[in-house]
Amino acid sequence: MPSAINRSLALKLLSIFIVFGAWEIAGHIPVSYAFPTFLDSMQALGRMAMDGTLFTAYGETLRPLVVGVAISAVLGIALGLWIGLSSWFDWLVSPIFIVMQAAPLAALIPLLVMVYGIGLTSKVFVVCIMAMPVIVLNTAGAVRNTPTSIIEMGRSFLGTRPDIILRIIVPSASPIIFSGLRLGVSAGFIGAILAELKITPTGVGDIITYSRSIADYPSMYAAIFSIILLAVLFLNLLELIEANLFEGNNRGYASD
Numbered sequence: 001m002p003s004a005i006n007r008s009l010a011l012k013l014l015s016i017f018i019v020f021g022a023w024e025i026a027g028h029i030p031v032s033y034a035f036p037t038f039l040d041s042m043q044a045l046g047r048m049a050m051d052g053t054l055f056t057a058y059g060e061t062l063r064p065l066v067v068g069v070a071i072s073a074v075l076g077i078a079l080g081l082w083i084g085l086s087s088w089f090d091w092l093v094s095p096i097f098i099v100m101q102a103a104p105l106a107a108l109i110p111l112l113v114m115v116y117g118i119g120l121t122s123k124v125f126v127v128c129i130m131a132m133p134v135i136v137l138n139t140a141g142a143v144r145n146t147p148t149s150i151i152e153m154g155r156s157f158l159g160t161r162p163d164i165i166l167r168i169i170v171p172s173a174s175p176i177i178f179s180g181l182r183l184g185v186s187a188g189f190i191g192a193i194l195a196e197l198k199i200t201p202t203g204v205g206d207i208i209t210y211s212r213s214i215a216d217y218p219s220m221y222a223a224i225f226s227i228i229l230l231a232v233l234f235l236n237l238l239e240l241i242e243a244n245l246f247e248g249n250n251r252g253y254a255s256d
Contacts, residue, residue, distance in 0.1 A: 036218040045222035053207070054226060060203030064120055065192040068127025072184055076132045077177060080139020084173075085165070094140065101133040109198045123195040130191030131184040138180025142173030178242040182235050189231045 020038050027037030036044075048054040079097075083090045109126060116122040146169050154164045170177075196205025204223050211220035 034215070034217050036221055040218040041221040041225060044216075044218035045226060048207070048219065048222060054204075054223075057203045057207050057223075058226075058230075061192055061196065061205070064123035064127055064195060065188055067120075068124045068191065069131055069185055069188040071124070072128050072131035072135055072188065073181060076135030076180075076184065077139050080136045080177070080180075081143055081165070081170075083136065083140035084143025085169075090140065094137075097133040097136045100129060101137065105129050106194060106198065109195070113199055118200045122199055123192065126195040126199070127188045127191040130194070131188040134187055135180045135184040138183065139173065139177050142176035142180075143169055145176075146172045174242065174245070178238060182238050185234050185238065186231060189227060189234075193227060 023038040023041075027035055027040065045054070079093065083094055105126075108129065109122075112122045112125050116125065150168055150172065151164060154168045192203075193205050193208075196203050197209060201209045204227060207223040208220050211217065211223065
């Protein structure tokens with residue numbers, strides 16, 4: 001096991017080295033005058049972190065992101081469970097989320113601005129409409145794919161419906177539910193930045209917009225890199241929570 005972990009870590013480090021090395025080389029060629037080197041971007045990132053600009057920006061960006069992701073996770077998992085457990089509710093609600101997932105939701109932003117203004121509410125809505133369809137559909141699919149043999153076994157042991165849902169269906173579906181949460185968090189990050197770029201230039205979106213307007217491309221790429229880095233940290237945190245909550249059941253039963 002330790003050797004497998006070390007090999008996985010080595011491969012991840014190699015992947016990071018290849019990506020950042022290619023970035024540095026592409027900046028030196030240069031691919032474009034607007035494409036800085038990796039080291040220039042990291043210097044800009046350090047400068048923004050030292051003067052507090054980056055942390056102030058994330059104070060603005062994280063508010064709609066955290067609220068929107070929290071609402072999407074709680075409501076999305078609840079709706080997904082209901083859809084997976086009820087055929088009539090599945091027939092009634094699933095098409096809405098399928099359309100939401102397929103539709104270009106960025107086109108709805110002007111409508112949200114007209115209805116809710118340019119404040120926090122609109123940005124939270126953007127995060128929710130980006131994140132919730134993924135969470136709902138993954139949760140519903142995971143619940144529907146729970147093997148009937150396991151459910152029947154629970155019933156044969158006189159398990160009540162809440163017992164079967166909480167002790168059989170949810171643990172069985174947990175890997176796919178958390179996969180949906182990870183995808184939802186990724187979509188939520190996209191929604192948060194999209195809201196800042198399309199509604200009001202605040203937070204990290206403001207850094208990106210302003211840096212582009214004054215041709216400060218290292219700062220622009222540094223801000224984008226910081227978003228990706230934070231998203232990766234969030235996703236790894238979710239993976240750690242999943243491993244601790246459902247230890248011994250990381251694979252679930254969907255493929256059994």
